[in-house]
Amino acid sequence: MAEAGGDVLRLEGITRDFGAGEARTRVLRGVDLSLRRGEFAALMGPSGSGKSTLLHIMGLLDRPTGGRILLDGQDTGVLDDDGLTRYRGSTLGFVFQFHHLLPEFTALENVMIPMAAGKGRVEAPMRDAARALLDRVGLSARADARATTLSGGQAQRVAIARSLAMGPKIVLADEPTGNLDTQTADEVFALLREVNRDEQVTFLLVTHDRRLAERTDRIIELVDGRIVSDHTNPPR
C-alpha cells in the first residue's frame, strides 16, 4: 500500500509502438511519470501527442511496448489478462469523454456493473451501494432512469459514480467535460474536485481546456510522445 502522499502510480520509461514494419510508429517515446496519492492532475497536449494512449496504458487497458507500470506498488507487467482485469477493476476508475454508459441499463444498474462484474454476481446490497454513489453525485432522483434518457451532464455524473463503484485509488478521466456546455462542464469539474478532496482519490484528467487545467494541482504536458513540461499549479 502506498503511504498517504506517496506514489500511487509510477511509470518508468514507457514506450508504445503501433503498426509493424515500415508503418511502425512510436507514439510514446519513454514516459516517466509519478502520481501521488490524493493528487488532482491534468494531462494536456495537442491532438496526436499520445495522451489517450498514455491514459489507456495507465488504465491497464493497453500494454506498453516497453517500460514498467507500478500501480499501488504492484508491477503490472507480471499480471496476465484476467489478473489485469481484476486489478483494473479494484484499483482504477474511468470516466470517458462520451460517458459510455451502457444504454440497455438504468443509471443505477450502470453504477452497479463494476461491482457485479468484480463479484461475478448481482447482489442486493450492490443496489444500496450504487444508490449511495448516485446520491453522492446528486442524481439519486434519476436512479431508475434509462441511461439513454439522461442529459449529457447527468450521464457524466452517472459515469463518475460508476468510476467510484469499486473504491478506486485512481480515477482516469479522458476529456470528462469535453462535450458539455461551459456551465455543466464547471459543475462536473467541481464534482470531480469534491470527490478528490473528500475521498482522497487520485485524479488524472486529460483535457484540452486550459481554463480547467489551471484549476488542478498539476499540469503535465505531452508533445510527440514525450513529457515536455510538468509543473505544479499554485494552490487556489
Next chain:
Amino acid sequence: MRFEWFIAIRYLREGKAQTALVLGGTTVGVAVLIFLTALISGLQRSLVGQTLSAQAHVLVKAPERVARPLPGPDRPADHVEKVPDRIRSIEQWQRVLAVLPAIPGVVAATPTAAGAAFATRGPATKAVTLRGIEPESFSRVIDIVPRMRSGRFALEGAEAIIGSVLASDLGVVVGDKVRLATPEGRGDVFTIAGIFDLGNKEVNARWVFVPLRSAQTLLDVPGGVTTIEVKVAEIFDAERVAREISRRHGLAADSWMELNQQLLIGLRSQSASSWMIQGLVVLAVALGIASVLGVSVIQKSREIGILKATGTSTGMVQRIFLLEGALVGAAGSVLGAGVGSAMAIAFAGLARAPTGEPLFPVDLTPGLYLGAAAVAIVTGTLAAWFPASRAARLEPAEVIRYG
C-alpha cells in the same frame, strides 16, 4: 443472479428486433424438427405395426435341405437332389422352445404346425393355410385377442378360429361347422370358435387356426411342429435375435426385417431423408443465430470495451454471448415445441380413414421434446461461439477510442 445472466438477459430483452428474429428462426427450426420427427416416427410405427400385426418377429424353421454332391468313388449317383418340399418338423422342437427364452431379447415363443388345406362348407371350398397352435402361448407372440370380431380365442377339441373374410366367403358364424381337409385327403369337421380380423385381407381370407394336435394329425407330422414363432422385446433387434437362434441351434431363423426387405428399405430411406432435412434446418438455424449475434457483437463493440474496462473479464464477455445463444435455443425450443406439436396434431387430423379414425398417430413423446430442446440449446451455444470469441477478443482501448 450471476453477472453473465444479468447482462445476457438484458441484452436479449432490449435487442427487441434482433431477439425476435433469432427467436423466430429457432422456433421455426424446432417446430420443423418436432413436426417431422413426430410425423415420421408415427407413420413408421403404424406401418411396422400393421406389418407385424399378423407376423411374428422371428420365424424359426427346420434348416433347408439343399442339393449336394455325393463323395467317394463307389457312389450310386452324382449328387443328392433337394427333397421336394414336404412338411418337415423341427427336430427336438420342445428342447429348442424351452431354451429360446434364454436368448437375450426374446420375449415369447410359440410352436405352430402349418400347411395347406381346403375349407369346405356345403358347396363352397376355399384354399386355406392351416395353422395348428397353442392359443395361450400364440397370443403372447401375436396380439390377436383384442382383434377377435366374435367368439373367443381359445381352442378345445375340434374347434377352429377363422378370419373375417373367410367367414363371409363361406357364410359361417361362430358355432357353425366347417370341414378342413389336406390335399392328401386327411380331413375332419371343426366347429368355429371365433372369427378374427388382423387388418390384412390375405390373412383374414386364408388363416385357419386349429389345435396343434389336430394340425399334426391332418398334416401328418405326428408330434412335430413346422415353425416356432418368436416375439422380441425391441422389434429392430429381431435380425440379431434371428442370427443368434440360427447360430445356437443350427436352424433357419428369419426376422421380419428379412421377410419385409422392401418395407425396411422404404423406412430407412424415409428416415435418412428426414434426418437430412432436419440437419439442414439445424444448420440454417445455427447460421441465423451466428449472423445475428455477430452483428450484435459489432454493434456493441464499444459497450463490450466499456464492460471490459469496468472489470468484466474476457471469460465473462464470452460467456455472456454464449449464454445469449443458449437462451435463444431454450426459448426457441419451448415455442417451437408448441408450434410443432400443433402442426403435427393438425396434420394427423387431416389424414383420416373413412371411419373418421386418424390414419396414423403422431409420436409426440417427452423424449422428442427433450431431444429437440437439447439440439436447440447446443446449436444456439455453438452458433454463438464465433461471435462470443470475437467479443471476448476485443481490445477495450481500441474499441473505446475508435468504436
